Amino acid sequence: MKAPPPDHHCPGCGTPRAFSQRYPWHFCDTCLARSSDGEGRLLGFGNVSLSGGLRWFYRDDPETDDEGSRSVLCLIDGRDIVVSEARFGGVVAEPVNSATLSALAADRAVADLRGGPAMLRARESLRKSGAAGTPGQSNRPSGS
Numbered sequence: 001m002k003a004p005p006p007d008h009h010c011p012g013c014g015t016p017r018a019f020s021q022r023y024p025w026h027f028c029d030t031c032l033a034r035s036s037d038g039e040g041r042l043l044g045f046g047n048v049s050l051s052g053g054l055r056w057f058y059r060d061d062p063e064t065d066d067e068g069s070r071s072v073l074c075l076i077d078g079r080d081i082v083v084s085e086a087r088f089g090g091v092v093a094e095p096v097n098s099a100t101l102s103a104l105a106a107d108r109a110v111a112d113l114r115g116g117p118a119m120l121r122a123r124e125s126l127r128k129s130g131a132a133g134t135p136g137q138s139n140r141p142s143g144s
């Protein structure tokens with residue numbers, strides 16, 4: 001018999017987490033709900049549609065969002081984290097180390113909300129979606 005997979009826990013608060021080979025150190029939902037930008041504004045995340053895609057928004061203005069960034073760099077309790085679309089739907093928040101961090105910060109497809117000019121630039125991608133509660137809105141014909 002194979003040994004059972006090791007227990008994991010949230011890197012933010014230590015609460016037990018289900019084993020995940022792909023995301024061994026993902027934050028729990030309670031910690032993700034504390035994620036903020038460099039000015040302490042709380043952030044929210046979701047999928048663009050049922051088929052995926054990451055969207056992020058400020059929780060004080062949930063109808064204005066950015067659906068074009070691949071990942072978001074932000075903070076939980078002052079620590080650098082990255083939020084991405086999870087492989088099988090939903091979003092996943094993970095700690096970043098310095099090597100990952102510099103690669104992500106240099107990636108233009110990543111919204112860097114940790115502060116400074118990068119944060120101001122990322123905010124320019126926010127658009128009034130007006131799509132709250134109307135899924136299917138993203139059903140555009142794909143021109144080729």
Ligand SMILES: [Zn+2]
Pocket residue numbers: 010011012013014015027028029030031032
């Ligand atoms: Zn936690």
